[in-house]
Amino acid sequence: MLPRPSLSLLPRFCSFLPFATMSSKTGTFHLQQPLNYRAGARIQPVDGSHNEEVYEPATGRVMGKFLFSGEKEVDLAVQSAKAAFKIWSQKSGMERSRVLLEAARIIRERQEEIATMETINNGKSIFEARVDVDISWQCLEYYAGLAGAIAGQHIQLPGGSFAYTRREALGVCVGIGAWNYPFQIACWKSAPALACGNAMIYKSSPLTPISVVMLAEIFTQAGVPNGLFNVVQGGAATGQFLCQHRDVAKVSFTGSVPTGIKIMEMSAKGIKPVTLELGGKSPLIIFSDSVLENAVNGALMANFLTQGEVCSNGTRVFVQREILEAFTEEVVKRTQKIKIGDPLLEDTRMGALISRPHLERVLGFITQAKEQGAKVLCGGEPYVPDDPKLKNGYYMRPCVLGDCRDDMTCVKEEIFGPVMSILPFDTEEEVLERANNTTFGLAGGVFTRDIQRAHRVVAALQAGMCFINNYNISPVELPFGGYKMSGFGRENGQAAMEYYSQLKTICVEMGDVESVF
Numbered sequence: 001m002l003p004r005p006s007l008s009l010l011p012r013f014c015s016f017l018p019f020a021t022m023s024s025k026t027g028t029f030h031l032q033q034p035l036n037y038r039a040g041a042r043i044q045p046v047d048g049s050h051n052e053e054v055y056e057p058a059t060g061r062v063m064g065k066f067l068f069s070g071e072k073e074v075d076l077a078v079q080s081a082k083a084a085f086k087i088w089s090q091k092s093g094m095e096r097s098r099v100l101l102e103a104a105r106i107i108r109e110r111q112e113e114i115a116t117m118e119t120i121n122n123g124k125s126i127f128e129a130r131v132d133v134d135i136s137w138q139c140l141e142y143y144a145g146l147a148g149a150i151a152g153q154h155i156q157l158p159g160g161s162f163a164y165t166r167r168e169a170l171g172v173c174v175g176i177g178a179w180n181y182p183f184q185i186a187c188w189k190s191a192p193a194l195a196c197g198n199a200m201i202y203k204s205s206p207l208t209p210i211s212v213v214m215l216a217e218i219f220t221q222a223g224v225p226n227g228l229f230n231v232v233q234g235g236a237a238t239g240q241f242l243c244q245h246r247d248v249a250k251v252s253f254t255g256s257v258p259t260g261i262k263i264m265e266m267s268a269k270g271i272k273p274v275t276l277e278l279g280g281k282s283p284l285i286i287f288s289d290s291v292l293e294n295a296v297n298g299a300l301m302a303n304f305l306t307q308g309e310v311c312s313n314g315t316r317v318f319v320q321r322e323i324l325e326a327f328t329e330e331v332v333k334r335t336q337k338i339k340i341g342d343p344l345l346e347d348t349r350m351g352a353l354i355s356r357p358h359l360e361r362v363l364g365f366i367t368q369a370k371e372q373g374a375k376v377l378c379g380g381e382p383y384v385p386d387d388p389k390l391k392n393g394y395y396m397r398p399c400v401l402g403d404c405r406d407d408m409t410c411v412k413e414e415i416f417g418p419v420m421s422i423l424p425f426d427t428e429e430e431v432l433e434r435a436n437n438t439t440f441g442l443a444g445g446v447f448t449r450d451i452q453r454a455h456r457v458v459a460a461l462q463a464g465m466c467f468i469n470n471y472n473i474s475p476v477e478l479p480f481g482g483y484k485m486s487g488f489g490r491e492n493g494q495a496a497m498e499y500y501s502q503l504k505t506i507c508v509e510m511g512d513v514e515s516v517f
């Protein structure tokens, strides 16, 4: 582990963001500069429309406004990326690797300022935001390592003839991200894309448009050609212009299932490959032989990171009946102790949800759960911190629901908030049947001391990312992605290189041509 940068970096943070008036204190940031990034500079979109407000979830304050990009701006971003692609795709893997390593170094050096910005715009605790930034630079380092190893195959054919394969870049790739891990998602997409020799145009969620522009500036500072990583801000319409642009070679999307379906439909019209990282309603199965403290820690990690706004969360917690009471008692006790409040304070472990409408939606799921017979064992109501500047923030107490059944809405649908549903079970066979009875398939987990059962259970789970005796850890070396309606394609790990490259086969004749005609 690297030492955590100290708060003494903050003056530098201000100079890094000359557009902003900023202090470490929640409630003081003001957005002043454009959030689009094209050809190596921040710019306003040429056809910008719709002044979108950017909120600070911790206070409910509007921090500034930015413009959504139209079709012309999207086209300019694509043309600029195409020009950069010509230069970048001709570089060797080692040359690209050096630039990515430099970008990783800058991110690591600026961890505190990026994490602070992420906390201000997303509402998650600074503690978690620092981890997100660490995962981000590690992702760049990892793909820098793989860039130099990209290679084809040599295949011997009869008579001295032979063939070889080349793994080539795709061209201009589009990344469209969600709001829960704004900086990290941008790195998970751009690092393998750039390592393979592609250019990328990134559109973040309009709720969290700020930190990705820091990434764009860092790439420029590290030495990528101008235009290689452009940022186009906007909502659904901007996303559509990007997906439908004829010069876009691939779309990598992170977001909800309904939007994922639209992205796939649009991409199908241009036969563009897509990576879809979508939602989930993942099972976490806790057998009675588990180490109880580990199982409780695992359940908390599976449900309450980033205010519960995590795609891979194990929100259906199946607990074997023999330990139901002991597990529930402990998990409730620990949930009640989670420190909620100002996300920039060091001891805060749960900040604010992303927006007022989202908070209300999450609370609505809890009301509905009660109507359907679930019992609120703790939390589930809005939380108003003592600090007056936080009184309009989007806080709630994390919630544990008991007496849940598989047919309840809270058990079937992705809530994307801090709500854990506990479901008793009796046998392995029964729990596997119930765990897989969902259209989602992003993740799953099992806690047990029985090693054979652990492997048997994960083999039977219909999910792309499974955990044994832990949950929601994400080393960048591990491929991440879903089964079923949680999507396809993989981010992270060596697997992601396949999704940002294409294979060319070259067949070489060393003799004369024999014609059948």
Ligand SMILES: NC(=O)c1ccc[n+]([C@@H]2O[C@H](COP(=O)([O-])OP(=O)(O)OC[C@H]3O[C@@H](n4cnc5c(N)ncnc54)[C@H](O)[C@@H]3O)[C@@H](O)[C@H]2O)c1
Residues within 6 Å of the ligand: 176, 177, 178, 179, 180, 181, 203, 204, 205, 206, 234, 235, 236, 237, 238, 239, 240, 243, 254, 255, 256, 257, 258, 259, 260, 262, 263, 276, 277, 278, 279, 280, 310, 311, 312, 414, 416, 442, 482
């Ligand atoms: N599997 C994963 O890795 C992963 C990671 C994070 C979040 N998610 C999922 O994301 C969802 C929450 O994120 P969200 O609310 O931002 O999702 P969303 O689908 O509403 O939006 C995601 C992105 O798509 C854009 N968009 C919306 N409509 C579009 C359209 N018609 N064409 C092109 N782009 C469009 C949005 O502006 C945003 O940038 C949850 O379901 C969560 O599970 C998945």
Ligand SMILES: C[N+](C)(C)CCCC=O
Residues within 6 Å of the ligand: 180, 181, 305, 309, 310, 311, 312, 472, 473, 474
């Ligand atoms: C880093 N986590 C916690 C595995 C989350 C991955 C991105 C999903 O929302």
